[in-house]
Amino acid sequence: MNTPAKNILLVEDDPQDVELTLMALAEYHLANKVKVVHDGAEALDYLYSRKNFTTREKGNPLMVLLDLKMPKVNGLEVLGLIKSDELLKNIPVVVLTSSREPADMIECYDCGVNAYVVKPVDFAEFMRVVRQIGIFWVDINEPTPPAIRKSPPPPVEEALALK
Amino acid sequence: MKSALTHTSPLAISELRYRRLFESARDGILILNVDTGRIDDANPFLSELLNFTKEEMIGKTVGELSPFKDIEPNKIMLKRLQKDGYVRYENLPLETRNGRHIAVEFVSNVYQEGESKVIQCNIRDITESRAAQIEIHKLNTELEQRVQNRTAQLEEANRELESFSYSVSHDLRAPLRHILAFVSLLQKNIHPPLSQSNQHHLDTIAASTQRMGTMIDDLLAFSRVGKADIQMRPVPMDALLRDVMVDLQTEISGRKIVWEIQPLPTLMGDRGLLRLAMGNLISNAIKFTHHRAEAHIRIGLGSGEADECVIFVSDNGAGFDPAYTHKLFGVFQRLHGRNEFEGTGIGLANVQRIIRRHGGRVWAEGVVDQGATFSFSLPRPEPQSL
Numbered sequence: 001m002n003t004p005a006k007n008i009l010l011v012e013d014d015p016q017d018v019e020l021t022l023m024a025l026a027e028y029h030l031a032n033k034v035k036v037v038h039d040g041a042e043a044l045d046y047l048y049s050r051k052n053f054t055t056r057e058k059g060n061p062l063m064v065l066l067d068l069k070m071p072k073v074n075g076l077e078v079l080g081l082i083k084s085d086e087l088l089k090n091i092p093v094v095v096l097t098s099s100r101e102p103a104d105m106i107e108c109y110d111c112g113v114n115a116y117v118v119k120p121v122d123f124a125e126f127m128r129v130v131r132q133i134g135i136f137w138v139d140i141n142e143p144t145p146p147a148i149r150k151s152p153p154p155p156v157e158e159a160l161a162l163k
Numbered sequence: 164m165k166s167a168l169t170h171t172s173p174l175a176i177s178e179l180r181y182r183r184l185f186e187s188a189r190d191g192i193l194i195l196n197v198d199t200g201r202i203d204d205a206n207p208f209l210s211e212l213l214n215f216t217k218e219e220m221i222g223k224t225v226g227e228l229s230p231f232k233d234i235e236p237n238k239i240m241l242k243r244l245q246k247d248g249y250v251r252y253e254n255l256p257l258e259t260r261n262g263r264h265i266a267v268e269f270v271s272n273v274y275q276e277g278e279s280k281v282i283q284c285n286i287r288d289i290t291e292s293r294a295a296q297i298e299i300h301k302l303n304t305e306l307e308q309r310v311q312n313r314t315a316q317l318e319e320a321n322r323e324l325e326s327f328s329y330s331v332s333h334d335l336r337a338p339l340r341h342i343l344a345f346v347s348l349l350q351k352n353i354h355p356p357l358s359q360s361n362q363h364h365l366d367t368i369a370a371s372t373q374r375m376g377t378m379i380d381d382l383l384a385f386s387r388v389g390k391a392d393i394q395m396r397p398v399p400m401d402a403l404l405r406d407v408m409v410d411l412q413t414e415i416s417g418r419k420i421v422w423e424i425q426p427l428p429t430l431m432g433d434r435g436l437l438r439l440a441m442g443n444l445i446s447n448a449i450k451f452t453h454h455r456a457e458a459h460i461r462i463g464l465g466s467g468e469a470d471e472c473v474i475f476v477s478d479n480g481a482g483f484d485p486a487y488t489h490k491l492f493g494v495f496q497r498l499h500g501r502n503e504f505e506g507t508g509i510g511l512a513n514v515q516r517i518i519r520r521h522g523g524r525v526w527a528e529g530v531v532d533q534g535a536t537f538s539f540s541l542p543r544p545e546p547q548s549l
Contacts (some may be wrong), residue, residue, distance in 0.1 A: 016341040023348075069334075098336045100383070121336065121376040123344035 007033040008138065009061040011043040011078065012096075013070045017119070021065070021096070024130035030138060035061065040073025044081060047088055059146055060091050063114075063137040068097040068104060076107055083112040090144040092137050096130070191286035193225070197244075197273060200224045200237045200282070212267075212288060214260040225284070230257040240271070244282060248273050254293065265290040328386045335379055342372045374507075378495065381509040385494065388516050393433045397549045400427035400441075400474065403434065404462065407442045414449050418458060425463035430472055431544040432521050440517040443510040444476040444537050450504055451480035451535065459534075467540050471523065477536035482529040491527050514539070 008030065012018050018036055025031045037043045043066075045051040049058070064082065068075035075095060082088045092114040097104065100118050108116050117133060120126045171179075185192060191209030193202055205220045213230050220228060224237040234240070234255070243250050252269040259265060268287040273280055346369045350362075357365065404427060408415070430437075445460070452458035458479065465473035483491065483498045490496045492515040497508040511525075518525045518539045529535035 014337055016344075017337065020341070020344050098340070100380075102387075119336075119340060121340050121343060121373070123340075123347040126340065126344065 006059075007035050007061050008134070009043065009046060009064045010034050010036045011038075011040065011064060011070070011075065012036065012067045013038050014067070017067070020123075020126065021130055024127040025134050027127065028131050028134050030134045033062075033138070039070045040075060040078040043078050044073065047082065047091075060088065060143075062143055063092040063094060065133070066093055066095050068095060068099055068108075076104075076111065079108060079111045079113055092141065092143075094133055094137065096133070191267075191284075191288075193220075193282075193284040193286070195225070195271075195282035195284065197241075197280040197282055200241045203281070209286060212259065212265070212286070213257075230259055234269075244271055244273050254289065266293045324386075325390065328383060331379060331383065336376065339372050339376045339379070343369060343376075346372070378507050378509075381507045382494070385509055385513055385516065388436065388439070388513050389520075391433075391436065393436065393520055395431050396434060397429050397544070398432050398434045398437055399429045400437075403438055403441060407438060407445055410438075410442055411446055411449065414446060418449065418453070419456065420449065420452070420458040420460055423459070423461040423463075425461075427462075427464065427474060428472060429544070429549055430541045431548060432541060436517045436520070440514045440539070441476075443514045444539075447510060447537070448476050448478035448480065448535075450506065451482075451499075452478050453504075454481070455479060465538050470543050471540040472543050473538050473540045475536050475538040477534060479534040482531050482533050482535045483527075484531050485529060488527055488529070492525065511537075 008025070010018065010021060012021065022031045022034060022036075025034055035046065037046055042052075043064070046053045046056065047060070047064075049056055064078075066075045066078060075097070079093055079095070082091060082093055089112070093112075094115040094117060095108050095113050096117050096119060098119050099105075105116055115133070117129060120129055185204075185206050188206055188208055191212050192204075192206040193209065194204040195201065196203055202220050202223055202225070205215075205217050207217070209215075210217055210220070213228065215228060225231045225240070226234050226237050234252075240250055250269075250271040252267075255267050255269045257265050257267055266289050268289050269284065270287075271282055271284045273282055346365055350357075350365055350369075356362075404424065445462070448460045449458070452460070461475075461477045463475060465475040467473035481499060481504070487498050490498065492511045493508075494512045495508045496512075497506070511527075514537075515525045518541070521541055523539055523541040525537070525539045527535060527537045
């Protein structure tokens with residue numbers, strides 16, 4: 001049986017942002033539940049339990065905190081793949097980005113993002129926002145029951161090409 | 164010679180006059196027998212043009228002269244001349260006897276000459292004008308190509324600019340956020356507490372970083388105003404003004420402001436952008452009167468050209484030195500110290516960009532400490548478009 005991993009997948013390439021986000025989540029004692037990956041390709045490897053993550057605890061994360069601008073596979077591509085995969089699409093995805101560009105917001109909502117949050121410039125505000133995201137999606141929101149994969153997931157390149 | 168001419172008959176004088184025209188014409192002229200199509204006469208210019216002597220030409224048909232070897236057969240041309248009275252080739256390529264390739268316009272007409280008829284052919288050398296036409300056509304084609312290339316270059320530059328502002332929004336904001344974050348962490352966690360002057364240094368770092376963040380945001384908003392699609396619709400400026408006043412509630416509250424607002428017309432424009440422009444102008448009026456015990460702000464219709472509507476916003480605030488009027492609308496240009504009035508100096512640049520994109524203009528009048536009047540014009544809408 002799959003047991004939910006009960007953690008947060010933080011997809012963020014900027015080490016300073018990783019540090020600050022973890023700091024904010026630590027205030028709510030969530031930091032130890034965070035798995036950090038540094039680009040979209042690694043995020044997909046984690047979600048599909050492959051490459052470096054074949055031995056990871058089974059199940060989907062409680063939520064994905066997703067940066068948009070990243071090397072290799074960007075956040076929008078990760079979002080698109082998650083939301084079009086039967087077994088991943090119910091994972092709440094919160095985009096946490098510097099971009100206030102309307103085009104980015106529209107594309108994310110079109111892809112089915114669960115929340116779009118612009119990283120506040122002010123640090124206290126940043127801490128408050130990240131903490132609230134953690135509280136809501138980890139404590140308040142009820143996740144979907146675990147699902148079971150019947151066919152193997154497509155490799156990243158193929159899945160991106162399908163788009 | 165003189166006496167000979169004076170004793171010549173009027174007919175002979177006329178003959179002499181037209182002979183001279185014939186001899187000196189800068190067009191080739193042939194006179195043909197109307198029945199046989201054979202050459203009776205040819206002028207010197209044609210001899211020169213084709214490199215045939217007059218004697219070589221007389222008695223031949225046009226087609227028997229080698230330059231005209233491809234022209235239609237003599238009989239057919241004669242038939243056409245009899246039927247229509249003229250034959251015309253607009254652009255006939257020829258090779259002269261000395262091997263020059265030229266193009267001529269060839270026109271034959273049948274004229275009554277007393278009892279009989281003659282055919283007169285006028286042969287005009289159009290080689291140079293044809294070449295000029297071809298050259299013009301070529302230049303036009305090249306020009307079109309150049310315009311296309313330039314347009315493509317401009318579009319490319321625009322795309323680059325867009326991706327530039329996109330990366331500004333992402334890549335420049337991130338380090339700013341980080342500076343602010345780590346400064347506040349430092350302030351929170353440092354032991355023992357900082358000296359007053361060191362605390363001030365940290366506060367300055369934080370304030371400057373914050374300010375740079377605001378400027379980046381302003382610059383991005385400014386570039387968006389330039390990119391945004393303009394949706395032209397009728398905009399009742401009265402209603403727009405009411406919305407703007409709601410937007411500005413927090414700035415107005417606690418202030419003593421005497422408003423004088425005249426009725427405004429309905430204009431054509433993008434409601435969102437015009438709201439931003441009006442909002443900026445009125446927000447400025449509120450800002451620059453904050454040191455007045457009683458601010459006076461007037462909004463109304465100004466006078467302008469017949470085809471435009473002018474709206475002005477005037478106040479009794481700090482005003483400005485008219486010598487610097489040209490700087491008012493520049494990006495990040497400020498005419499007052501930051502400790503006097505806050506803001507980055509993007510507002511009026513936005514106003515100007517918005518109004519210009521609507522086909523209007525913006526201008527300002529002011530005197531130091533005696534208030535300012537900002538006016539903008541929009542094209543007067545056609546009554547049927549409203």
